[in-house]
Amino acid sequence: MLVDSHCHLDFPDFSDDLDGIVSRAAAAGVGRMVTISTRVRKLDQLIAIAERYDNVYCSVGTHPHNADEEDGVSADELIALTKHPKVVALGEAGLDYFYDNGSPEAQARGFRAHIAAARATGLPLVIHTREADEDCGRILEEEVAKGSFAAVLHCYTGGRELALKAISLGLYIGFTGILTFKKSEALRALAAELPADRILVETDSPYLAPGKFRGKRNEPAYVVEVAKVLAETCGVSLEEISRQTTENFFRLFSRVKA
Numbered sequence: 001m002l003v004d005s006h007c008h009l010d011f012p013d014f015s016d017d018l019d020g021i022v023s024r025a026a027a028a029g030v031g032r033m034v035t036i037s038t039r040v041r042k043l044d045q046l047i048a049i050a051e052r053y054d055n056v057y058c059s060v061g062t063h064p065h066n067a068d069e070e071d072g073v074s075a076d077e078l079i080a081l082t083k084h085p086k087v088v089a090l091g092e093a094g095l096d097y098f099y100d101n102g103s104p105e106a107q108a109r110g111f112r113a114h115i116a117a118a119r120a121t122g123l124p125l126v127i128h129t130r131e132a133d134e135d136c137g138r139i140l141e142e143e144v145a146k147g148s149f150a151a152v153l154h155c156y157t158g159g160r161e162l163a164l165k166a167i168s169l170g171l172y173i174g175f176t177g178i179l180t181f182k183k184s185e186a187l188r189a190l191a192a193e194l195p196a197d198r199i200l201v202e203t204d205s206p207y208l209a210p211g212k213f214r215g216k217r218n219e220p221a222y223v224v225e226v227a228k229v230l231a232e233t234c235g236v237s238l239e240e241i242s243r244q245t246t247e248n249f250f251r252l253f254s255r256v257k258a
């Protein structure tokens with residue numbers, strides 16, 4: 001079994017095809033999906049999707065692109081929203097300096113509030129970090145010093161230093177279809193170097209369709225393509241990478257039924 005640890009099933013791209021998406025994922029051996037929140041204020045839509053399908057779960061959080069719009073969402077508010085049994089994670093939250101959406105200050109405030117909620121609930125935080133290695137690494141170090149929390153740096157595209165720092169702080173690293181792109185040699189070298197018990201696979205669909213589907217709409221079934229390249233990269237079989245990443249997923253997302 002494989003798991004898509006990060007997708008966005010509430011995005012309009014999927015609205016008239018959700019049953020198809022979920023059944024194609026099941027047919028491809030994708031046994032669980034976590035549809036990731038980008039706006040706390042739209043959590044109801046995610047919960048409705050998660051309630052509709054047994055093997056779909058969701059998170060609650062503010063994507064850094066929406067940090068200004070949801071500036072001031074407190075850790076307590078986030079904690080209260082995790083009471084629903086299908087909410088299994090916080091995020092995605094973090095820092096994105098690539099796009100000019102969300103001021104760095106609001107992003108950092110949101111990031112720290114989500115970390116506080118993850119620490120208080122014991123649920124993992126899904127971290128989005130892009131072109132922000134230095135600030136992300138600093139915030140993680142400062143926050144882990146205040147008390148540990150579980151987290152994954154999802155859709156990893158950062159440098160080696162931040163990845164190794166995250167691993168040393170007890171965190172996980174998630175890989176998407178970007179791993180399958182020709183130009184991603186450095187990312188594959190990094191994936192091969194990381195401890196096998198800290199890596200996850202994800203699609204981040206509808207974005208980032210892997211290799212042979214590039215440019216098309218991505219969907220959870222295609223996480224198999226990410227796993228294939230990760231297996232090749234790590235020199236193990238697809239069965240072994242499926243077993244390992246799924247075991248990692250259930251350890252990190254401990255509220256999801258195994």
Ligand SMILES: [Zn+2]
Binds near residue numbers: 092127129
């Ligand atoms: Zn993201």
Ligand SMILES: [Zn+2]
Binds near residue numbers: 092204
């Ligand atoms: Zn995402």
